Amino acid sequence: xxxxxxxxxxxxxxxxxxxxxxxxxxxxxxxxxxxxxxxxxxxxxxxxxxxxxxxxxxxxxxxxxxxxxxxxxxxxxxxxxxxxxxxxxxxxxxxxxxxxxxxxxxxxxxxxxxxxxxxxxxxxxxxxxxxxxxxxxxxxxxxxxxxxxxxxxxxxxxxxxxxxxxxxxxxxxxxxxxxxxxxxxxxxxxxxxxxxxxxxxxxxxxxxxxxxxxxxxxxxxxxxxxxxxxxxxxxxxxxxxxxxxxxxxxxxxxxxxxxxxxxxxxxxxxxxxxxxxxxxxxxxxxxxxxxxxxxxxxxxxxxxxxxxxxxxxxxxxxxxxxxxxxxxxxxxxxxxxxxxxxxxxxxxxxxxxxxxxxxxxxxxxxxxxxxxxxxxxxxxxxxxxxxxxxxxxxxxxxxxxxxxxxxxxxxxxxxxxxxxxxxxxxxxxxxxxxxxxxxxxxxxxxxxxxxxxxxxxxxxxxxxxxxxxxxxxxxxxxxxxxxxxxxxxx
Numbered sequence: 001x002x003x004x005x006x007x008x009x010x011x012x013x014x015x016x017x018x019x020x021x022x023x024x025x026x027x028x029x030x031x032x033x034x035x036x037x038x039x040x041x042x043x044x045x046x047x048x049x050x051x052x053x054x055x056x057x058x059x060x061x062x063x064x065x066x067x068x069x070x071x072x073x074x075x076x077x078x079x080x081x082x083x084x085x086x087x088x089x090x091x092x093x094x095x096x097x098x099x100x101x102x103x104x105x106x107x108x109x110x111x112x113x114x115x116x117x118x119x120x121x122x123x124x125x126x127x128x129x130x131x132x133x134x135x136x137x138x139x140x141x142x143x144x145x146x147x148x149x150x151x152x153x154x155x156x157x158x159x160x161x162x163x164x165x166x167x168x169x170x171x172x173x174x175x176x177x178x179x180x181x182x183x184x185x186x187x188x189x190x191x192x193x194x195x196x197x198x199x200x201x202x203x204x205x206x207x208x209x210x211x212x213x214x215x216x217x218x219x220x221x222x223x224x225x226x227x228x229x230x231x232x233x234x235x236x237x238x239x240x241x242x243x244x245x246x247x248x249x250x251x252x253x254x255x256x257x258x259x260x261x262x263x264x265x266x267x268x269x270x271x272x273x274x275x276x277x278x279x280x281x282x283x284x285x286x287x288x289x290x291x292x293x294x295x296x297x298x299x300x301x302x303x304x305x306x307x308x309x310x311x312x313x314x315x316x317x318x319x320x321x322x323x324x325x326x327x328x329x330x331x332x333x334x335x336x337x338x339x340x341x342x343x344x345x346x347x348x349x350x351x352x353x354x355x356x357x358x359x360x361x362x363x364x365x366x367x368x369x370x371x372x373x374x375x376x377x378x379x380x381x382x383x384x385x386x387x388x389x390x391x392x393x394x395x396x397x398x399x400x401x402x403x404x405x406x407x408x409x410x411x412x413x414x415x416x417x418x419x420x421x422x423x424x425x426x427x428x429x430x431x432x433x434x435x436x437x438x439x440x441x442x443x444x445x446x447x448x449x450x451x452x453x454x455x456x457x458x459x460x461x462x463x464x465x466x467x468x469x470x471x472x473x474x475x476x477x478x479x480x481x482x483x484x485x486x487x488x489x490x
Contacts, residue, residue: 002458004033004467011477013417013471015457019066021409022396031392031460033036037354038453041382044424047354051331053387054420055352061414063338063348064254065462066407068111072119073142076149083153086112090160090174098167103456105170109177111405113250116150117184124188133201136456140205141194146210149184151216154181179225180246186216258336258348258412332389338410340402346394355387364455367468367484418452418473425450428474447474 001021009015022029039045074080086108093105123146127139153177161171188204191208197204220227226242229235332351337344357365392412431443452471457464468484 001462002033002460004456004458006469006481008478008481009415012160012419012422013415014061014471014478015413015415016479018458019409020394020410020412021066022394022399024396024400026396026461029396029460032393032459033390033392034457035388035390036142036187036360036368036455037386038368038383039386039421040450040452041088041384042424043421043450045386045421046197046384050420052352055388056334058417058420059388059414060417061258061412063256063258063410063412064251065256065340065403065407066409066411067114067118067254068403068407069122070115070119072123072146072150075116075119076146080153082112082115082405083157086107086154086208087157087160090157092161093170094161094166097170102170107253109173110250110253112154113177113180114254115153115405116181117243117250120147120150120184120188124191127192128195131424133199136195137202137205138194140202140209140232143192144205144208147189147212149182151185175223176246176249178223179220179242179438180250182216182225183243183246186213189213214457219301244415256338256340257336260334260336274399322359332391338394340399343398343402345357345398346410349389349391351389353387355385357385359387360385361457363466365392365459367455367466368453418471418478421450421452421473422475425473425475428476447479447481 001019001023003019003021005017005019018033020029020031068082070080070082075082077083089101089105089108093101113393123143127143129138130136130139158174158178161174167337189209189212193206193213196206196209199206217227226235226239228239253298332349334351335347335349337350338346390412392410394409399409426448428448430446430448432446434442434444436442452473454469456467456469458467459465466485470482470484472479472481
């Protein structure tokens with residue numbers, strides 16, 4: 001199964017989170033993602049102005065394991081699996097702080113924090129999506145019990161490493177997790193406080209959440225963790241930076257380092273060798289024919305040899321072009337191996353090309369035509385179409401063997417930066433004349449918008465679905481993204 005979520009990451013980029021969930025019933029799981037990007041012709045994006053290398057520079061991709069899913073209420077329990085794994089790892093490390101035990105201790109801290117962050121986020125999002133206030137208030141009461149249980153459960157383990165064998169450097173890892181959890185618990189609690197704000201019926205729950213935030217702030221101060229300050233900008237800047245570092249630290253054991261290599265290199269060289277051989281055969285045949293026909297005329301034979309040599313190079317280039325075109329259909333630009341703890345569990349391939357409308361599936365063209373803002377605008381506006389292909393293969397058995405936690409797949413989080421698209425845009429602000437009731441003329445401001453339509457097809461063994469997004473741009477950056485998806489199972 002493949003899930004896609006998208007959001008605006010910053011003024012100039014859109015983030016796509018593609019989740020590839022394996023089916024444990026099949027050892028080999030293949031996933032395909034085809035993304036068509038429809039670019040207005042006025043932006044002057046075409047093969048001569050926008051190369052493959054530029055596209056890959058505009059794409060930033062992070063591949064990571066899917067965080068194991070646990071409910072917040074389960075983690076908050078004293079016998080929760082993640083807390084149990086962490087407790088065991090800390091106890092073993094405290095008794096024998098060797099390299100392997102230290103690595104496991106650090107790994108379990110990171111996993112507990114990553115799992116906790118996801119569970120807090122999911123619980124809060126679940127509450128935010130509720131409609132009945134009575135249900136919301138009950139869920140907030142539960143949340144307070146869960147969040148207190150989680151942070152107190154983690155902090156209670158600190159005594160395990162309060163021993164001579166665990167030096168300051170080892171205790172610092174636990175402190176990193178403590179600081180991260182205190183920040184995340186406050187961050188998501190604020191979302192609930194804002195939800196309840198101004199509602200008299202929620203006074204008790206709102207007060208409890210605010211007390212939790214204050215208590216956590218006092219705890220952070222005692223521990224020496226930086227906190228938000230109303231009048232200290234440098235402190236707040238450090239806080240943002242520190243949180244970014246902690247976030248990367250916690251997620252580091254989930255991220256997968258990919259070393260991209262060109263795909264189909266051996267086959268490419270074989271085809272190019274065949275092209276050279278075809279050209280040589282052609283030149284040899286021409287030489288033999290002319291030698292038999294004009295052997296007694298040295299000048300004509302000399303000219304024939306020159307012509308055959310010239311044509312040989314052209315035949316070689318035509319053959320190379322033909323084979324390269326064939327390779328482009330079957331092979332990809334890049335290939336990367338997915339390794340977990342030095343074991344290969346799969347691979348990712350990617351490729352990008354400009355394509356014509358004749359090479360696009362009818363379903364995609366129909367979805368694109370339905371999203372036109374003006375009737376018949378397809379016939380008025382020209383677009384260049386970029387096809388970004390991705391093929392992911394995962395061995396579900398090897399994936400499951402690499403962790404004590406249930407690993408269900410990977411996430412490919414990639415950002416598409418549109419900075420290259422802004423160069424040929426008009427000024428963002430446009431002015432329109434308006435005739436007022438008194439006959440005077442005034443000017444009103446409007447944005448000069450450009451629309452990039454992105455249609456993504458996701459395929460696995462069981463289904464094929466489409467997602468349609470429309471990105472609104474001005475020269476000043478991204479103004480919005482709309483989900484126009486009308487998913488179809490084919």
